[in-house]
């Protein structure tokens with residue numbers, strides 16, 4: 001993993017929170033730097049995202065505004081008006097070359113908000129105000145990070161699971177690529193919590209999903225989660241274009257379902273690489289030699305993605321392969 | 337390229353000797369010493385002189401993508417727990433006159449202790465001047481950081497401060513300062529090695545053959561560095577939108593422009609051409 005967290009930048013206002021003490025205790029050797037406002041450190045101009053990935057710092061701060069966001073069109077939201085996301089933690093210990101975070105934020109450093117209770121209160125407050133009363137509020141909890149990957153040292157996952165389990169009219173999705181599922185044993189699962197595992201062919205993992213667990217370890221972790229009663233969604237997203245993408249991805253799907261019980265999979269979503277045009281510009285600057293840039297890409301309505309004909313082919317080929325294992329209503333392709 | 341800044345010549349002396357730097361007389365406003373990849377500038381005492389000197393030197397460079405800058409100097413310490421002659425790497429600089437803070441990115445794997453430093457406009461002779469600040473104090477670092485960060489990213493700047501006093505500065509002579517820096521030279525030299533070994537990202541290249549197009553246009557129109565960056569971005573966008581670089585760009589290179597203003601006009605038309613595709 002890229003993280004070493006040799007430095008903790010501690011915002012004045014965050015000093016007295018219990019989560020601050022808990023996290024600091026997990027990094028006893030870290031250099032502590034007291035700062036007035038996290039933005040002064042996090043939003044500095046001209047930071048080098050990729051260099052920072054090699055020596056991540058931890059920032060502990062209080063989130064004062066934007067405690068809950070409406071979902072954006074690039075997200076896989078199943079056309080739900082009830083789709084929201086929040087950012088209990090910003091940035092990730094993994095380093096996927098396609099990650100939109102490098103376009104979104106100036107800094108790669110891990111920003112942890114220690115006032116998780118305020119974020120939870122914002123969700124509780126929004127549930128009765130959700131646009132579609134007949135459906136639950138759908139909350140994507142970890143779009144801007146991988147909570148499970150760092151749960152042993154930055155314990156945010158468990159409190160959210162406990163919060164979600166007791167909440168009414170709430171469906172929480174927690175995305176991960178982690179294989180660290182040992183901790184799941186001590187947490188009771190909940191029917192309204194979806195653990196959503198992103199899977200990629202091993203070659204793609206080797207080339208562009210740096211520091212993430214191998215495909216087989218992820219499959220093993222998914223198996224453990226299923227055994228322990230967690231609801232598991234699979235996510236083949238983003239699909240990265242290469243000359244042999246169909247072979248790579250179709251073989252991976254076969255591998256998934258020879259090792260996992262299809263009937264236990266809640267559903268599966270997939271989609272081509274896509275990114276907001278402005279984020280793409282920054283990604284291009286940050287990783288000029290990335291495989292990501294070698295894909296055939298076009299801009300449509302401000303989103304950079306595969307050309308439409310290839311997207312159609314992707315939808316057809318992946319759907320066909322998935323329908324060998326799952327009913328259609330469990331297969332969700334992403335569409336613009 | 338490594339630029340070293342010191343406030344005083346007596347602070348610079350051990351570094352000048354160690355790296356066999358020679359005075360560069362093409363610089364007239366400040367004392368500048370160079371050899372190979374290292375340039376050292378001596379600014380004089382205080383925030384303003386530091387800002388001017390660092391700006392003066394950085395503004396003269398045409399490409400700063402691989403530049404790194406290091407401030408070396410003495411500093412006072414508010415506490416006796418920081419030993420006389422001990423070198424610290426600075427991880428936070430507080431400008432006490434504006435309240436602004438600067439943060440170099442500490443990305444090298446060094447073995448120095450780290451500390452926060454506050455810059456004051458006058459000599460900090462006792463704790464009453466330092467107020468409730470705990471750590472190091474000096475009169476230059478905020479000026480150094482403000483100037484350096486105007487040109488460079490936070491990963492390109494480093495400050496190493498050697499404790500010269502515990503807010504009882506009046507006994508310090510120039511020779512004494514040189515002695516303090518010389519005493520820490522092995523640590524400073526090690527730090528310099530680490531900084532020099534750190535790989536910075538190269539400026540982005542397009543895949544071939546797009547890069548070849550950039551190279552030809554750059555030579556044909558004698559583009560400035562800023563124009564090259566603009567061209568690179570425009571070509572990336574053009575490629576993204578149409579899947580290829582349109583072929584008629586060569587007509588914009590002929591005949592070769594005979595003045596800078598003609599070159600600039602031609603360049604604008606060329607960008608319009610690429611954007612129009």
Ligand code: SF4
Nearest residue numbers: 092094095096099145
């Ligand atoms: S795991 Fe997700 S959040 Fe983390 S780097 Fe990869 S894409 Fe980004």
